[in-house]
Amino acid sequence: MDHTVVHFEIPADQPERAAKFYRELFGWNINRWENPGGMEYWMVETVPTNEQGMPVRPGVNGGLMPRMFPDQVPTNYIAVADLDEAVAKAERLGAKVLMGRQPVPGMGWFAQLSDTEGNVFAMWQTDMAAGTAGTGAEQAERARG
Secondary structure, three states: OOOOOOOOOOOOOOHHHHHHHHHHHHOOEEEEEOOOOOOOEEEEEOOOEOOOOOEOOOOOOOOOOOOOOOOOOOOEEEEOOOHHHHHHHHHHOOOEEEEEEEEEOOOEEEEEEEOOOOOEEEEEEEOOOOOOOOOHHHHHHHHHO
C-alpha cells in the first residue's frame, strides 16, 4: 500500500454555500451523494474520475512540519496558474486572506485563506524563480509572466 492521501473532507455549516464557493473558485465537480445511510454528504471531484468514481490521474502530495501554533490545522494546497488572480477571485467569493503571497525560494508562491465556512486552505503557484532575486513586487510581476 502506498499510504497516499486519496480523500479530503471539508466541514461546512452550509454545504450548499461551500459547494458553490469551491465550484466557482476551482471549477470542481461537487454533487450531493444519495447514500444508503441517509447521511448528508457531498462528493468533491478535483480531477476526472472513471465509472467507479476513482481518480484517473494523480492529484495530491503533501508535507510534514513541526506545529507552529496550538490551533494549527491541516492545510490543503491547491494549484493555480495565477496566484494573485485566484486570491482576488476567492476574496470576491467570500474568502478571507490569512497570509498573503509568500515565496518558497526556487519553488513557487503560496497564499493561505479561509473559505466561507472558516476552513483554512492555501493556493500554490509554481515558479522556480520565486524568492531568488529582486524586490517582492519584481518577483510577483515575473511570476505573472
